[in-house]
Amino acid sequence: MLKGRILSIQSHVAFGYVGGKAAVFPLQCLGYDVDVVNTVNFSNHTGYGRFGGSRATAAELGNVLENMEKNHLLQPERLLTGYIPGSEALSVVLSLAQKLTENNPEIIYLLDPVLGDSGKLYVSPDVIPIYRAMLPLSTIITPNWFEVEVLTDVQMTDVPSLRRALKILHERYQVPNVVISSIPLKPWLLEGLPSQNRPPAGTDTNTEYLLCIASSATDTTKGPQPSAVHTRHVPWIPGYFSGVGDLFSALVLAHFRSSHGSTPGSHLAHAVSQALGKTHAILKLTDEYATTLPEEDRLPTDEELDQKEPERKTRRMKGRELRLVQGQDIVRTAALQDAKMNPWEGFWEE
Amino acid sequence: MLKGRILSIQSHVAFGYVGGKAAVFPLQCLGYDVDVVNTVNFSNHTGYGRFGGSRATAAELGNVLENMEKNHLLQPERLLTGYIPGSEALSVVLSLAQKLTENNPEIIYLLDPVLGDSGKLYVSPDVIPIYRAMLPLSTIITPNWFEVEVLTDVQMTDVPSLRRALKILHERYQVPNVVISSIPLKPWLLEGLPSQNRPPAGTDTNTEYLLCIASSATDTTKGPQPSAVHTRHVPWIPGYFSGVGDLFSALVLAHFRSSHGSTPGSHLAHAVSQALGKTHAILKLTDEYATTLPEEDRLPTDEELDQKEPERKTRRMKGRELRLVQGQDIVRTAALQDAKMNPWEGFWEE
Numbered sequence: 001m002l003k004g005r006i007l008s009i010q011s012h013v014a015f016g017y018v019g020g021k022a023a024v025f026p027l028q029c030l031g032y033d034v035d036v037v038n039t040v041n042f043s044n045h046t047g048y049g050r051f052g053g054s055r056a057t058a059a060e061l062g063n064v065l066e067n068m069e070k071n072h073l074l075q076p077e078r079l080l081t082g083y084i085p086g087s088e089a090l091s092v093v094l095s096l097a098q099k100l101t102e103n104n105p106e107i108i109y110l111l112d113p114v115l116g117d118s119g120k121l122y123v124s125p126d127v128i129p130i131y132r133a134m135l136p137l138s139t140i141i142t143p144n145w146f147e148v149e150v151l152t153d154v155q156m157t158d159v160p161s162l163r164r165a166l167k168i169l170h171e172r173y174q175v176p177n178v179v180i181s182s183i184p185l186k187p188w189l190l191e192g193l194p195s196q197n198r199p200p201a202g203t204d205t206n207t208e209y210l211l212c213i214a215s216s217a218t219d220t221t222k223g224p225q226p227s228a229v230h231t232r233h234v235p236w237i238p239g240y241f242s243g244v245g246d247l248f249s250a251l252v253l254a255h256f257r258s259s260h261g262s263t264p265g266s267h268l269a270h271a272v273s274q275a276l277g278k279t280h281a282i283l284k285l286t287d288e289y290a291t292t293l294p295e296e297d298r299l300p301t302d303e304e305l306d307q308k309e310p311e312r313k314t315r316r317m318k319g320r321e322l323r324l325v326q327g328q329d330i331v332r333t334a335a336l337q338d339a340k341m342n343p344w345e346g347f348w349e350e
Numbered sequence: 351m352l353k354g355r356i357l358s359i360q361s362h363v364a365f366g367y368v369g370g371k372a373a374v375f376p377l378q379c380l381g382y383d384v385d386v387v388n389t390v391n392f393s394n395h396t397g398y399g400r401f402g403g404s405r406a407t408a409a410e411l412g413n414v415l416e417n418m419e420k421n422h423l424l425q426p427e428r429l430l431t432g433y434i435p436g437s438e439a440l441s442v443v444l445s446l447a448q449k450l451t452e453n454n455p456e457i458i459y460l461l462d463p464v465l466g467d468s469g470k471l472y473v474s475p476d477v478i479p480i481y482r483a484m485l486p487l488s489t490i491i492t493p494n495w496f497e498v499e500v501l502t503d504v505q506m507t508d509v510p511s512l513r514r515a516l517k518i519l520h521e522r523y524q525v526p527n528v529v530i531s532s533i534p535l536k537p538w539l540l541e542g543l544p545s546q547n548r549p550p551a552g553t554d555t556n557t558e559y560l561l562c563i564a565s566s567a568t569d570t571t572k573g574p575q576p577s578a579v580h581t582r583h584v585p586w587i588p589g590y591f592s593g594v595g596d597l598f599s600a601l602v603l604a605h606f607r608s609s610h611g612s613t614p615g616s617h618l619a620h621a622v623s624q625a626l627g628k629t630h631a632i633l634k635l636t637d638e639y640a641t642t643l644p645e646e647d648r649l650p651t652d653e654e655l656d657q658k659e660p661e662r663k664t665r666r667m668k669g670r671e672l673r674l675v676q677g678q679d680i681v682r683t684a685a686l687q688d689a690k691m692n693p694w695e696g697f698w699e700e
Contacts, residue, residue: 038388041406052418063403071668
């Protein structure tokens, strides 16, 4: 069993599995003591359309962290931060990350820069510079493709722009490990991939795929240099599921081992392959469960119809909450066998 | 694996294991989906002497619960309530319990009336009448001996007064299942117990014991009548541990099966025996771990010395946080074999 202490700072919902509710239980199952600081206390995730509760103010967050520090309870071996509402609260977390990394340069910090998805920002733009200031403190970041674009100001439309974005994260922002958690496998990307990284030829061409890209830099005298890129594709499961990214990030952190003295990137690739395999298995379990529900609980996503009848959406969201408790044996598996990441040979050669 | 949905309403601490942090993970491990409503968000439990964070106001709690209801997310099969700060917040939970039991008379409600311990009240006295109003809504309550005394106004000093207190809870307050989680095995109690309920003769007489008493009433036309009392003693582990009662209550609820068509009290006795065995095993694990710590982290409880040097207490508290994550296999055990409760034959015969 893995072990150690993780400080997790993210949102809390009473019902369902996003933020801390998607991350903490898996980390505990894997053997970690988790210190849980809640940035919001909501009834359910905001995707339901209707929700209630409160956000922790910057002062409240600061108060919790200060008292932990005074009581010598602020000595985690790992730090995990997710959704944090507003720039003031985020600044508190930035200060915390500065303090923790100063006190313990060996701390493993996974920063999930929660900004938006599918081309839409769902936080206030004033948090972006704060996230950029946090990047150099991180050990691993797990943005989706849109968050990479926002953080780097690079639109990824071909392999050179992807390369540019990763270079900016590694070199300008000094991030040792970048995981682009998901990026649609569009033609430019599919064609840019080495053949062994592509989905098997002859598979159903109607299946859409998402690609996960893990890129590790190694320290050199000139600072971190990009060195190893690994990828893996997973079939896209239609429909909107919440908390998937939060679960994925937690699992990456849980399975990450510091990489002294081994092949560059192999530790990141291992952690990502485990996280990807387990997350996909939980997602499949959830999707299979959703299909057993009565039809009115699984009406397809349709913004127009949803607007006319908000209950449609509520019922669908409820039916698609992650089956984490039911799938806990998947999470606890010591190491999945069939979840290899493939090296992208020659990625950095222009 | 057990299954169903539990709504848990209790305190949250970032560091350590009390309230929800002691209850939710075990319930999840045992297969329950748990909806988690936090009544406070503190840095650590108050026993450290120093803590920070905030209490949810009655309005905030109400807001979370209302939105869950509007979204049809308030349909738990079981309800678990623990520490709730102040009479206003407690009144919100009383209304909720009324609504849930009205909507679903089959709901299993475990009410832990958190009032105090060892002769000391640690809540404001104005919550007592509200707890009394909640009692008739409960399926099971898990007070310690002091909380029984406060709720019933009976001082338990001999078997007749114990009988009187239980009778008040069953008959006046209509509680079907009462578990006195712990009561010191003083001479009056030891002598009052049938011989098969006593600790084995010839064991070290210096060992102190706590007794757990489970009493079930059966419905009759005259209302619930006390019918079956079971007990079990556990050796007292010296020192102060937090969250033990919260863990115990969660496990009683997790293992409880409704008792249609079986021997009176047998389902309660089964649940309590499992909860007691598992809680004691976790406590032993915690105690064994604490003894491996450097001496300065396990200085004995001494209020005078603690007052002179608050760090003594902080370090001790930290070393005694429940080893729940490390002991999760104990929690997951389907059913402990060696944890039987003994019937107290003739308890009600005066």
